[in-house]
Structure formats: C-alpha cells, structure tokens
Amino acid sequence: MNDKDVSRSTPGAEAVALMYRRMAITRAIEICMAKHVRNNRFSGWWHPGEGQEAAGIGATAAMQQDDYLFYQGRGCSWAIGKGMAPAPILGDLLGKPSGATGGKGGGVPHWSDYSIGVMGEGATLGSVYPLAAGAALAARLRGTGQVALANFGDGTAARGTFHETMVHAAAWKLPLIYFCENNEWLVGTPLKQVSPTENIADYAAGYHIPGVIVDGQDALAVYQVTTEAIARARAGEGPTLIEAKVFRKHGHYAGDPQHYRASNYLDTYRDPLDLLGTHLGDDQAADLREQATADVQSAYEAALAEADPEPDTIFKDLYYG
Amino acid sequence: MADTNSVTYNAAMGQALVSAMRKDDSIFVLGQGVATGGWFGAEKGLADEFGTDRVIDSNISEAFEAGLAAGAAIAGMKPVINMGFGDFALIAGDEIFHKLAKWRYMHGLNVPMSAVVIFPIGTMNGAGPEHSSCTEVLGMHFPGLKVVVPSTAADAKGLMCAALREPNPVLFHSVNTLSFQRGDVPADDDYFVPIGKGCVRRAGTSATVLTYGSMVSPSLQAAEQLALEGIDLEVIDLRSLVPIDWPLVLESVRRTNRAMVVHEAMKTAGPGAEIAAHIQEQAFFDLESPVLRVAGKDVPLPQHGYLESLCIPSTAEIVAAARQLCLG
Ligand SMILES: Cc1ncc(C[n+]2csc(CCOP(=O)(O)OP(=O)(O)O)c2C)c(N)n1
Numbered sequence: 119m120n121d122k123d124v125s126r127s128t129p130g131a132e133a134v135a136l137m138y139r140r141m142a143i144t145r146a147i148e149i150c151m152a153k154h155v156r157n158n159r160f161s162g163w164w165h166p167g168e169g170q171e172a173a174g175i176g177a178t179a180a181m182q183q184d185d186y187l188f189y190q191g192r193g194c195s196w197a198i199g200k201g202m203a204p205a206p207i208l209g210d211l212l213g214k215p216s217g218a219t220g221g222k223g224g225g226v227p228h229w230s231d232y233s234i235g236v237m238g239e240g241a242t243l244g245s246v247y248p249l250a251a252g253a254a255l256a257a258r259l260r261g262t263g264q265v266a267l268a269n270f271g272d273g274t275a276a277r278g279t280f281h282e283t284m285v286h287a288a289a290w291k292l293p294l295i296y297f298c299e300n301n302e303w304l305v306g307t308p309l310k311q312v313s314p315t316e317n318i319a320d321y322a323a324g325y326h327i328p329g330v331i332v333d334g335q336d337a338l339a340v341y342q343v344t345t346e347a348i349a350r351a352r353a354g355e356g357p358t359l360i361e362a363k364v365f366r367k368h369g370h371y372a373g374d375p376q377h378y379r380a381s382n383y384l385d386t387y388r389d390p391l392d393l394l395g396t397h398l399g400d401d402q403a404a405d406l407r408e409q410a411t412a413d414v415q416s417a418y419e420a421a422l423a424e425a426d427p428e429p430d431t432i433f434k435d436l437y438y439g
Numbered sequence: 440m441a442d443t444n445s446v447t448y449n450a451a452m453g454q455a456l457v458s459a460m461r462k463d464d465s466i467f468v469l470g471q472g473v474a475t476g477g478w479f480g481a482e483k484g485l486a487d488e489f490g491t492d493r494v495i496d497s498n499i500s501e502a503f504e505a506g507l508a509a510g511a512a513i514a515g516m517k518p519v520i521n522m523g524f525g526d527f528a529l530i531a532g533d534e535i536f537h538k539l540a541k542w543r544y545m546h547g548l549n550v551p552m553s554a555v556v557i558f559p560i561g562t563m564n565g566a567g568p569e570h571s572s573c574t575e576v577l578g579m580h581f582p583g584l585k586v587v588v589p590s591t592a593a594d595a596k597g598l599m600c601a602a603l604r605e606p607n608p609v610l611f612h613s614v615n616t617l618s619f620q621r622g623d624v625p626a627d628d629d630y631f632v633p634i635g636k637g638c639v640r641r642a643g644t645s646a647t648v649l650t651y652g653s654m655v656s657p658s659l660q661a662a663e664q665l666a667l668e669g670i671d672l673e674v675i676d677l678r679s680l681v682p683i684d685w686p687l688v689l690e691s692v693r694r695t696n697r698a699m700v701v702h703e704a705m706k707t708a709g710p711g712a713e714i715a716a717h718i719q720e721q722a723f724f725d726l727e728s729p730v731l732r733v734a735g736k737d738v739p740l741p742q743h744g745y746l747e748s749l750c751i752p753s754t755a756e757i758v759a760a761a762r763q764l765c766l767g
C-alpha cells in the first residue's frame with residue numbers, strides 16, 4: 119500500500135451525509151427493483167447490487183464531477199454516487215423515454231451523463247479498460263487534470279484488455295484508476311477456481327504500480343484509498359489498482375436460485391449502509407433513508423405511468439448529424 | 440483544374456493528416472510504428488512536426504488501440520489509429536464493432552463521436568491468410584460506422600480529409616497494392632471527397648461495373664479491352680461502402696440495364712452480395728440479365744504469391760464476366 123506521501127483524508131460531515139444519502143437511494147432502488155422484477159415482465163436482467171454499494175459510493179465520492187467514470191453493471195451505486203438522479207435510472211430500467219438512454223432500456227445498464235462524467239458501461243465485460251485509458255489520455259493531452267476510473271468485477275480482471283491497457287497506462291503514467299470489486303464470484307463460479315491469486319491487487323506488481331486492498335463494505339475506507347490513488351494520478355505518478363473486497367448478497371441476476379452457494383453464506387455479511395450510518399446521528403440516518411425511499415418511490419411511479427418509447431426510437435442516435 | 444502534385448497514395452493520406460492536425464488540436468494519431476512514420480509510410484514525418492505526444496507508438500495491443508480510440512472520442516478528442524492490417528479488425532472486434540459502432544446508440548447519446556480507424560487491406564504478394572484479408576464488409580454489418588475504400592491517391596487525401604471532419608467513427612481502408620502508387624493529388628489543404636458519394640470513372644452504355652479499391656484499375660483495363668469489341672462499360676467507383684451511393688448506382692443500372700460487382704474481398708456474403716441484392720430489389724424490371732459478381736475466391740489467402748494471385752479477380756476474369764453479362 120502506497121501511503122507515504124499522500125496525507126490521509128476523511129470526508130467532512132456534509133460529505134459523509136451525501137454519501138449516505140446516495141447509498142440510501144441506491145438501496146431504495148435495489149428494494150424497488152427486486153419487487154419490480156418479481157412482479158413484472160422485465161426486459162434484460164437485473165444484477166442486484168444490494169449489499170455491495172459501499173465501493174461505488176466511496177470511490178465516486180473521491181472523484182471530481184468532471185472525472186471520467188466507466189462502471190460495470192451490478193446495481194447502480196456508481197451512477198448514483200457520481201450524481202445521477204433516480205429518475206433517469208428507473209426510467210431506463212422500466213424502458214421509458216425519460217430513462218437515461220431515452221427509452222432503449224436498461225436491463226443491462228447503459229446509463230450515462232457526460233455533464234457529470236458518467237461515461238457509461240460496456241456490457242461486454244472488460245471492454246471499458248481501454249476506453250477509460252482513452253479518456254485519461256484525452257485529459258492528459260488537454261492538460262485538464264481529470265482522471266478516469268474503470269470499475270470491474272473480479273471475474274473481469276481475467277480479460278486480455280486488462281493487461282493490454284495497463285501495460286500502456288503504466289508505461290505512460292496515465293491518470294487511470296483500475297477499481298476492482300472482488301465479490302469472489304463470476305456468476306456461479308468461485309473466483310478461486312479460476313484464478314491463480316486470491317487478490318486481484320497482486321497483478322499490480324507486474325506493472326510496477328501500487329496495488330491496494332480495501333474493505334469494500336466500508337465506504338469511508340474506500341473513499342480514502344481512492345482519494346490517494348486519484349492524487350497520485352493527478353500528480354502524474356500514474357495508475358493504481360484498487361481491489362475492494364465486497365460481498366455479493368444476492369444471486370448473479372434477480373431470480374438466480376444460487377444452488378451453488380452454501381446455505382449459511384450470509385453469516386459473514388456486513389451491511390454497508392449500517393456501517394456508514396454509524397458515522398451519522400441515528401435521526402439523521404433515518405431521515406435520509408426515509409427521504410431516499412420517498413424519492414425513489416415517486417421516480418418509480420412516474421416511470422410506471424409513462425408511455426412506452428415511440429417505435430422510431432430504434433433508429434435514434436445511430437449516426438450523428 | 441486546381442493545382443495538383445504527383446504524390447503516392449499513402450503520402451496523400453499523410454497530407455490530409457498534416458493539414459488537419461495543424462488546424463485541430465483534438466486530433467492525435469496512435470498505432471504500432473506511427474511515430475517512426477508508419478509501417479506503410481502514411482504517417483511519415485508526423486512525429487517530427489507534431490511530437491510524440493500527438494503521434495503515439497503503441498505496443499502490440501490491437502484491442503487496446505481501438506478501445507482507446509473509442510474512449511478518447513467520447514471524451515471529445517479525434518483519434519486516428521492505424522491498425523496495421525485489416526485482418527486485425529477481428530482482434531479488436533469488440534472495440535470496433537461494439538464500442539465504436541454502438542456506444543452512442545446504446546447509451547442514447549446524440550453527440551459527435553469522431554474516430555478514424557485505418558485498415559490497410561488486401562493482398563500484397565504473399566502476406567498470407569492473416570495479413571491480406573479484405574475485411575471492409577465487416578463494417579457494413581455493424582450500423583453506426585462509416586466505411587470508405589479509396590482507389591486513387593487523390594481520393595486517399597480527399598476521403599481522409601472528410602473522415603477527419605466526420606462526427607461518426609470511420610473505418611478507413613487503405614489498399615495495400617496502391618500504397619506506393621502515384622497520382623495527381625490536389626494541393627488544396629482542404630481537398631474533400633464526401634463520404635457516401637461514388638463517382639463514374641468511365642462512362643458507358645452497355646453495362647455498369649460497380650467496384651472500389653484495388654479492383655477499380657483492373658475494371659477500367661477490362662473496359663478498354665472490351666471497347667474494342669463494341670462493349671461499352673460504365674465503371675463506377677463506389678469509394679464508400681457505408682453509406683453506399685445508391686442514387687448513383689441505381690441511375691446507372693436503370694440506364695445500362697446490366698450490372699456486375701467487382702471486388703477483391705471474398706464472394707460469399709461479401710459487399711457484392713449486398714449490392715446485387717439491393718439492385719434486384721430496387722431495379723429488377725430494369726434488368727436484362729442477372730447481376731454478376733466477380734470477387735475473391737472463398738478460401739484463406741495462400742502465402743505463396745502465385746497461388747495468391749489465383750484467388751483474386753484478374754482483368755481477364757472481369758472481361759469474361761462482362762461478355763457474359765452483355766452477350767448472354
Ligand atoms: C465479455 C463478457 N463475457 C461474459 C459475459 C457474461 N457475464 C455477465 S456478468 C458475468 C460475471 C462477471 O463477474 P465479475 O466481473 O466478477 O462481476 P460480478 O458479476 O461478480 O459483479 C458474466 C460472465 C459478459 N457480459 N461479457
């Protein structure tokens with residue numbers, strides 16, 4: 119862990135409250151979606167991220183608004199953490215025109231908002247490593263000081279693009295952060311069965327970059343290591359590989375019976391929302407949760423009430439100009 | 440006619456890059472060997488003028504190169520990447536055909552996304568089955584991309600100028616056999632050949648030959664031979680495969696009532712299959728004869744130069760097919 123020249127940072131009370139609020143929104147969307155998928159026809163798959171929200175919330179809290187985010191599609195903590203509202207996310211999940219993609223649907227999410235650096239998701243996993251490097255190179259060429267963060271799962275660390283991209287990013291000291299959420303599963307295969315190492319962070323050594331392991335259920339710890347990695351990147355010291363040890367509370371997709379998991383696997387689960395809540399007063403936490411639940415419910419109802427997209431949506435955004 | 444200079448095909452691409460890079464800071468060039476002038480000379484001198492910050496050598500990493508282009512493009516830059524060989528499109532298939540082609544569409548974004556991907560294509564005397572493929576048809580099957588294949592040095596410059604102003608990703612196929620061929624190239628820095636516009640290389644009345652890239656010149660030679668027999672071919676250089684200049688194609692076919700497609704790419708499910716199908720859908724009752732295809736053989740290209748030459752259309756084959764087309 120490289121912490122020698124970057125001072126330890128803890129967010130102020132207001133920042134912690136914002137993180138909590140956003141995590142609570144994420145959680146409310148999770149609860150809302152779990153029910154929605156159970157009771158309705160749903161296009162695509164919903165990959166629940168409940169219980170795994172601290173990584174996305176903690177990391178995005180360390181980013182500036184114009185830093186570039188490329189995320190992987192479990193849950194919605196990354197997009198919400200970066201500042202997207204529930205409406206474009208839920209609108210999209212329900213396939214409505216108010217959704218972030220304008221009605222194309224979000225079973226596998228493609229939410230983006232370039233005004234706040236949410237650049238999107240590549241549903242072919244591992245495809246965003248080079249894209250994030252491209253955004254980081256753009257920032258370098260323009261001299262803006264922005265950084266780019268590529269988020270991915272433990273299984274996705276096996277992709278060739280992981281290596282191709284980091285070879286260059288490390289050689290060129292690009293302002294790029296690799297952020298792995300290691301939940302120890304890729305669908306129904308345990309990581310340990312298909313990986314030479316338990317820690318994805320071990321790969322960093324080969325690229326001569328720092329590899330940092332952090333408790334991914336602890337949003338403040340994630341915030342801290344990400345802040346340090348970003349400071350390094352902005353200072354021209356190059357990439358960092360962060361590995362957050364997280365917990366996949368649910369199945370790979372909503373409805374996954376998870377026959378492959380031990381019956382007591384939840385025994386070691388620690389709820390990231392409760393953990394972050396210990397840094398807030400009880401009343402404040404309860405108020406923020408209540409508010410988040412109400413905001414999500416009204417966004418959900420608005421999306422439900424909305425008409426389906428027009429048929430000509432299928433031809434939209436194919437070519438510009 | 441405007442001022443022209445005698446310039447090679449690849450140097451003409453380079454001219455377009457230089458003039459565009461002087462005006463537009465957002466353009467950068469990346470690929471294997473580009474900082475030392477490019478494997479085939481298209482990037483010669485670029486690093487001297489623009490420095491290695493903007494003319495960037497990459498390691499052997501095609502997926503990275505193409506993915507980086509997509510990421511830089513959505514971050515507002517105009518990347519130009521040289522992929523070395525058209526064959527390598529398959530190594531970077533996800534990055535080109537999903538990311539560059541679909542990113543904007545699947546995210547519902549109405550924003551410009553400029554990127555030029557250079558693919559040198561085609562046989563070059565024994566480069567073998569993995570360094571000679573004509574892969575341009577791939578770009579036709581993944582909406583979201585534009586696809587061009589210049590056949591002259593002037594078009595190499597004009598289409599590159601157009602590609603560098605295009606707000607959509609462009610697959611720019613340079614033809615290996617033409618790389619060092621000279622042509623008269625307009626000196627104008629902004630010489631511009633619009634994407635999606637074909638041109639009539641030879642006007643004629645007996646039949647329409649639809650071709651592009653390496654097969655334009657053999658098609659014109661075939662036309663000259665056949666002129667001696669009283670067969671007067673119209674030769675259209677499509678120049679762009681996405682979009683195809685259908686008004687030009689259909690006007691010609693409706694006038695000559697006969698059509699054939701000639702390309703180096705493999706016949707089965709090649710560009711000619713789409714072109715022939717489109718013509719019969721749109722102009723069936725104007726046709727006197729079935730639309731013919733003269734195309735590459737459906738085999739991996741042999742390493743042996745002589746065997747390789749048997750796999751791609753010769754002038755004699757084009758002549759024979761045109762006779763069949765016109766005389767039945
Ligand atoms: C390139 C690619 N291969 C396979 C898949 C199918 N797939 C979707 S999610 C997933 C598991 C990913 O595991 P991991 O990266 O650990 O993320 P997690 O699901 O655990 O969040 C797979 C294999 C895909 N979308 N893309």
Ligand SMILES: [Mg+2]
Nearest residue numbers: 271272301303
């Ligand atoms: Mg996983």
